[in-house]
Amino acid sequence: MSAPQACPDCLRRSRLLAHLAPYIEKIATGTVGSRSPELLRLSNEDLAAAAAPNAAAQILTEIGAVPESRLLADLVAAQCWACCRHDQRFPVGLRDAADAPWALIGRGDPALLDRLEPEGAVTVVGARRATTYGREIARELGRELTAAGLLVVSGLAFGIDACAHRGALEAGTTVAVLGCGADVAYPASHRSLWRRICGEGLVVSEMPPGTGAWRWSFPARNRIMAALAGMTVVVEAAQRSGSLITADLAADLGRDLGAVPGPVNSRAPAGTNDLLAGGACLVRDAQDVLDAMLGPGVRKTERTGPALDSGQLRVLAAIEEGEGTCDAVSASLDLSGAETASALATLEALGYVTCSLVGSYSRTLLQPPGGSGR
Amino acid sequence: MRTTRRIWLLSLVSVLATAQTFTLDGIAARPVRVEVDVHRGLPAFSVVGLPDAAVREARERVRAAMVNCGFEFPLRRIVANLAPASLRKAGPGMDLAIAAALLVASGQLDLGRLPKLALVGELALDGAVRVVPGVLAIAEAARERGTEAIVVPAENGPEAALAGDVGVICLENLTQISALAAGEWMPDRPEPMPLRLSSEAGVPDLADLRGQRHLRHALEVSAAGGHSLLMVGPPGAGKSLAASRLPSILPPLAAEEALEVARIASACGRLEDDEAGGRPFRAPHHTVSPAGLVGGGNPPAPGEATLAHRGVLFLDELCEFRRDTLEALRAPLETGWVSIARAGAWRHLPCRFMLVAAANPCPCGRGEADPECSCAPLAVRRYQARLSGALADRIDLLAAIRQPSAEELAGPQGEASADVRERVAVARERQESRLGPGRSNAEMGPREVRECALDEPAAALLADAYSRRRLSGRAHDRVLRLARTVADLAGAETIGREQMAQALQLRRRDVE
Numbered sequence: 001m002s003a004p005q006a007c008p009d010c011l012r013r014s015r016l017l018a019h020l021a022p023y024i025e026k027i028a029t030g031t032v033g034s035r036s037p038e039l040l041r042l043s044n045e046d047l048a049a050a051a052a053p054n055a056a057a058q059i060l061t062e063i064g065a066v067p068e069s070r071l072l073a074d075l076v077a078a079q080c081w082a083c084c085r086h087d088q089r090f091p092v093g094l095r096d097a098a099d100a101p102w103a104l105i106g107r108g109d110p111a112l113l114d115r116l117e118p119e120g121a122v123t124v125v126g127a128r129r130a131t132t133y134g135r136e137i138a139r140e141l142g143r144e145l146t147a148a149g150l151l152v153v154s155g156l157a158f159g160i161d162a163c164a165h166r167g168a169l170e171a172g173t174t175v176a177v178l179g180c181g182a183d184v185a186y187p188a189s190h191r192s193l194w195r196r197i198c199g200e201g202l203v204v205s206e207m208p209p210g211t212g213a214w215r216w217s218f219p220a221r222n223r224i225m226a227a228l229a230g231m232t233v234v235v236e237a238a239q240r241s242g243s244l245i246t247a248d249l250a251a252d253l254g255r256d257l258g259a260v261p262g263p264v265n266s267r268a269p270a271g272t273n274d275l276l277a278g279g280a281c282l283v284r285d286a287q288d289v290l291d292a293m294l295g296p297g298v299r300k301t302e303r304t305g306p307a308l309d310s311g312q313l314r315v316l317a318a319i320e321e322g323e324g325t326c327d328a329v330s331a332s333l334d335l336s337g338a339e340t341a342s343a344l345a346t347l348e349a350l351g352y353v354t355c356s357l358v359g360s361y362s363r364t365l366l367q368p369p370g371g372s373g374r
Numbered sequence: 375m376r377t378t379r380r381i382w383l384l385s386l387v388s389v390l391a392t393a394q395t396f397t398l399d400g401i402a403a404r405p406v407r408v409e410v411d412v413h414r415g416l417p418a419f420s421v422v423g424l425p426d427a428a429v430r431e432a433r434e435r436v437r438a439a440m441v442n443c444g445f446e447f448p449l450r451r452i453v454a455n456l457a458p459a460s461l462r463k464a465g466p467g468m469d470l471a472i473a474a475a476l477l478v479a480s481g482q483l484d485l486g487r488l489p490k491l492a493l494v495g496e497l498a499l500d501g502a503v504r505v506v507p508g509v510l511a512i513a514e515a516a517r518e519r520g521t522e523a524i525v526v527p528a529e530n531g532p533e534a535a536l537a538g539d540v541g542v543i544c545l546e547n548l549t550q551i552s553a554l555a556a557g558e559w560m561p562d563r564p565e566p567m568p569l570r571l572s573s574e575a576g577v578p579d580l581a582d583l584r585g586q587r588h589l590r591h592a593l594e595v596s597a598a599g600g601h602s603l604l605m606v607g608p609p610g611a612g613k614s615l616a617a618s619r620l621p622s623i624l625p626p627l628a629a630e631e632a633l634e635v636a637r638i639a640s641a642c643g644r645l646e647d648d649e650a651g652g653r654p655f656r657a658p659h660h661t662v663s664p665a666g667l668v669g670g671g672n673p674p675a676p677g678e679a680t681l682a683h684r685g686v687l688f689l690d691e692l693c694e695f696r697r698d699t700l701e702a703l704r705a706p707l708e709t710g711w712v713s714i715a716r717a718g719a720w721r722h723l724p725c726r727f728m729l730v731a732a733a734n735p736c737p738c739g740r741g742e743a744d745p746e747c748s749c750a751p752l753a754v755r756r757y758q759a760r761l762s763g764a765l766a767d768r769i770d771l772l773a774a775i776r777q778p779s780a781e782e783l784a785g786p787q788g789e790a791s792a793d794v795r796e797r798v799a800v801a802r803e804r805q806e807s808r809l810g811p812g813r814s815n816a817e818m819g820p821r822e823v824r825e826c827a828l829d830e831p832a833a834a835l836l837a838d839a840y841s842r843r844r845l846s847g848r849a850h851d852r853v854l855r856l857a858r859t860v861a862d863l864a865g866a867e868t869i870g871r872e873q874m875a876q877a878l879q880l881r882r883r884d885v886e
Contacts, residue, residue, distance in 0.1 A: 129752045132742055159751075268751060324743050325774040326879065327588035331782065337591025338860075342872050345879035349839045357758045357883050358606040358735040359774025360743060 002089075003081065004110050008068040010084030010103035011208070015071070016044055016063050018181075018211040023051040028216035040220060041099040078183040078209030080107045091116040096253055097227040101206030104224075107182040108202040112151065112175060116202075118230035118255065121151040121175070122289055125225065125243040126160025126235035131268050132356055134236030135163045137260055140365055141233065142167025142174070144286030148301050150293075151175060153229050155221060156190055156197070160235045160243070165193060173201040177225045179217035183209045222246040231256035231293050233283050237271035244271050247280070256292050258283040285365045305366040306350050313368065315343040319353055324360040388413030391478035391485075394492040395471035396515055397456075397463045398508040400669075400721040401641040401676055403515035405492075407457045408468065410475035415451030421472070423456030426464045435466070435497045436473045443501035443548045448480040462673050462719070467506035470495035470525065474551060486555035490522040491543070494530075501548035503527040507643035510636055513537035525554070531564035533640060536633065569636065570652040571626040577652070580619040580791040585782030589616055592773035592880055594794055597623045598801040599859030600814035602707075602729035602768060604692070604761070604882055607775030609739045613732035614657070616775075617688040620730060621653035622791035625799040627684060628812075634724065635684050642676055654685030656727075660694040664702040674714040674721040679706050682727035692731040693760045700765040703729075707768050731769065733761060762884055770816065770852050772882040801862040815859045823851045826858045831871035839878055849884060853877050 017024075017040075024039060027050075039047060044063075048056035075082055083090055084103035091113060094100040106113070115121065122145055126134060142152050142164035152168040154161040156176040168174035176197050180186045182205040185194040197203055206224065207217065222245050226232055232250035234257075237243045251257050258281040262269020276282060281292045286301045308316065318329045330340035344361060347353045352368070353361045390411050396403040419433045440447050454472050456463050471493040477483035494512055495503040505527050513534040516524045523541025526534045531544040542563050543554065553559035583590060589605070593616060596603040605613045627635065635654060639645045658667060658678040669677035679687060689695060706712045710726035735741035736754045749757075760766075805814050809822065828836070836857075840850055854869075857877035861869045 127751075129750060131751045132754075134751075263745075265745060324741075325588065325776050327586060327774065328776050330587045331585060331779070335587075337587040337589075338876055340588065341591060341879035342875035345839075345875040345877075346835075349835060349875075349878065355883060357761060358733075358741070359772050359883070360735070360741065 004083035004089050004106070004113060005087045006082035006084035006103045007086050008071055010086065011068075011071045011075075011082060012063050012066060013044060013102040014082075014105065014206055014208045015066060016048065016059070017206065018208050019059055019063060020048065020051045021211065021214050021217070023055075024216050025214045027051060038099075040101075040223075074209055075105065078107070078181070080105050080182050080209050081110055082106070083110070083113060089113050091228055093118045093121070093228045093230075094224065097223060099223060100227060101224060104204045104206060105182050105208060106202060106204045108198045109173070109200075110202075112173065112202040115151045116153075116175065116228050118228075119293070120149075121153050121229040122293065123153040123225045123229035123232040123246065123250070124160070124164035124235060125154060125222075125232065125237075125246050126164075127237045127241045127243060127268065127271075128158040128160075129238075129268070130159035130163070130236050131266075133262070133362070134160055134260075134268065136354060136362060136364075138163035138235045139167035139170075141235065141260075141283070141286055141289070142169075143171045144301050144303075144365070145289060146171040146174065148286055148290055148299055150289075151229075153177060153225055155179075155218075155225060156186070156194060156203075158187060158190075162190055162193060164235070165197060169196060169200060175202045175204065175228075177221055177228070178203060178205040179207070179221035180213040181205055181207045181209045181211040184212065186213045218242060219245050223249045226250035226255060227253055229255065231258055231281075231289060233258040233260070233289060234272050234275060234280075235260045236262060236269050237275075238268055239270045239274065241271045244275070247275055256281060258289060258292060260284070303365060303367050304369050305352060306369075308347075308350075308352075308368050311339075312343050312347060315340065316347055316352055316363075316368065319347075319361050319363050324362070326359070326361070329361075389479045389481070391475045393471040393475040393478075393488065394521065395468050395494055396492060396512040397461070397468065398465060398511065398641055399461070399719075400674060400723055401508070401511060401638050401680070403508060403512040404461055405515065405519060406461070406463060406468065406471075408471045408475045409455040409457060410472065410479045411453045411455070412448055412450050412476070412479045417449040417451065419452045419454075421454045421456070423459045424462045425456060426462065428466045429456070429463050429468055432466065432469045432472055432497075435469050435499065436476065438499040439469075439497040439501040439548050440473060440477070442499060445477060445482050445548075446480070448476075452476065452479075464673060465506065465508075466496035466504075467494050467508075467512075469497040470503060470545070470548075473497060473548060474555075477551070483552055483555055487557055488555050491525050492516045492521045492523075493525045495525070495527045495545060497548060503545045503547060505529045508641040509534045510536055510633075510640040510645070513540055513542065514637070516540050532567035533636075533645060535564050535566035536569065536636065569629065569632045571629065571632050577622045577791075578615075578618050580623055580789065580794055581787040583612060583616055583619060583788045584785055585778045586612060586616070586775065586788075589773050589775055590788065590794075591876075592771050593620060593623065594798065595856065595859055595863065595876075595880060596620070596728070596730075596771050597625075597794075598798045598815075598863050599770075599805070599855065600728055600816040601770035601856060601859065602816070603731070603771040603773060604766065604769045605730070605732045605773045605775055606735050606761070607732075607773075608741055608744075608777055609734065611775040611777050613775060614688070614690055617657070617686065617690075617730045617732065618655055619791065620686045620688075620728070621655045623794040623798055624653050624686075624728075625795065625802045627653065631684050631812075638676065638680055638683055638724075642681060644681070654682055655688065656682040656685065657688040657690060660689070660691045662695070662699060664696075664699045667699050668702045668706055668712050668725070669714055669721070669723055672716050673719050674716055676723050677712070679703060679712060679725040679727060680723045683724050685727055687727045687729055689729070689731040692733040692766075693757055697763065700763065703765055704768065707765075729769065731766075735774075766882070767848070769882050770856055771880050773880075797863060800865075801859065804862045804865075805859075815855050815862070818855055818858070820851060823854045823858075826854055827868045828857075828874070829868050829870055832857070832869050832874035835871055835874050835878070846884065849881065853881050856880055
């Protein structure tokens, strides 16, 4: 397969976006509601005129004067490559969107571009301010969907996004879509995760290398995530969360939309519960996603773990009933501290339960063999 | 009348007298020679030789005590020099020596036995000799120097007698000094105070902890291997109660260790009247400063970490401590020593303690699983991130605690400390026979950790956990140390699968 290609015009478009970023920031965030997707639909001339009426001509001349060699040299210097809409390898999903980027700048494995098709990719997004529950589910969805052969797309943000990426990396590879340049690790504290994805997966962006993050570039990034995948799953989002923008955009494109239910008395998952009430597909585990995307029962996730003895099954049942700590389990089952500790560690090692930083246990989706499942 | 005439005669020449005493430097005693010179000139009394404010004020105390005990205060030029001049002298313990030297210099006291004695004590205005801190260290230093006997305040007598091979003379009042110097009066050597090796009477017992089997298990493992422990749970779940019971299940102190504890307590003025030794339990408030925790100030004074030597240092509300305070604790925790360097002073203080920390699961304390918890997820993340800072990295065990149920609280008492202590002591013996005297599993170096024997299923479980949960190299060693302790408690030579599983469960978790 040939290397991904980009024509100079498309690369200049991404330069123009970076150049206009501060102007767009002013009009996109100065008014109510985000208008960046509408703006990005415009041609170069209209966009420049709309964003920077006074400097439009000068900016367009400047951008037009950048030589092709310089455009390519910048990409090479940032260890990136580009793929524009005129290239065969440009992701199919993006061709459906009227406001799609002209070119994708990528860092990492270009072979993953070919897997970025609506039938094979799923976008997992959610709030940055996520609960432990949401993070755990995101991680598992990421892992199990990847294990089932799907490509998990997310946005490298705090909370759900990062957990989905981490889960996916446990089972294979993943794609991160950034609002800044592909060579910029944003947020900075996810630098190590970003580096890992660059090495084992793919990072893409519509911005040229070196561009910083702007407030408007996140909703803009969301439209790419929504278009790339056949289904968008919102794991946890409060009302008015940014991930609901992704959900809206996905629905507008006619993509499947899924949401993970959360407790109805809590504010953190209110947005996802609203999505469910509005008809989004109910996502309890990876199997629900596979059924929705590929048709019921077409592909099964592997959800059966190694065999357990009766004592371990009792402890597992206690965790399922909501006993969160080692202490509570030993009190409810009348086991000694040592016995409970050993059973819980085995269950954790086998992947049946997970333990948080403060020592509270929660059940994973893995089922013991012979169990009835749900 | 006769005394007055002698002073008059002596007024023609300058007279010098000396006395031996000690000053405290951190927790060690340093010898000080008091030289008093009385000569002609305008009446004045000055103290030279780097005295601190308390030593300088000795002038007033000595003057009043001498007058009130029937001596005469010479109205002449008096200079008291404290040698060596380069050493800072602190505290009121030099009053007695200054007074004795001044009495000799002014001809009111015969030298007699004084050159063979060291004198320590603070003077009251009526001449009574008051207690001073650090008498144990001072008596030991006197013994090292070959001093025949040490004169101490009567209340400090039993403490000084702990030092062993040195005479101890209890002085109640300055008036007794003439008879003492002349050899007419010689009090009996006081009985040394009892040295407490294990914590028994008067120490809270683990039986008070009802239910909480997991916490009991964690406490026992932590005591058996000397592993530091982090307890996480809602307020009122019994974290402080459990921590304060930990000294009672630690193995008995060796006599030398008990003496170390007593020496530190004595130097800090915290020695109780009836007993010395026993495992200390220190619980500094979270507003403590770095100097308060590890020692500091100028001149450097011991901190909470040194006071907790051979005992337990309990940091309640770990997340509320200042970051620099906790950072300061890192190196001492690793080495067992605090080194404080100040301009002109350098101290090396022992601090081999067990660290026990407690924290709430989230800022409101209820824990995320509780529907009442109103903490924003980000706030919880930020709070919990503080549980994995540099200090937390040195913590081996995590015990997640929950509120005990009403039945548990009304239920029977738990196992008593004495029974647990017995098992802990046996496990410690096994460690000492393997690692050497006084060492525990928590202190094992990387090489010793690698030498721990594992059976096959245990190794498989550890390898599985290592690859699946991405244990770091440090966490891997931590689990092995814990597993070794669990195996020592079980009396096993080789770490089995069961013990490895327990260690994996008990280990402290890291953030990703």
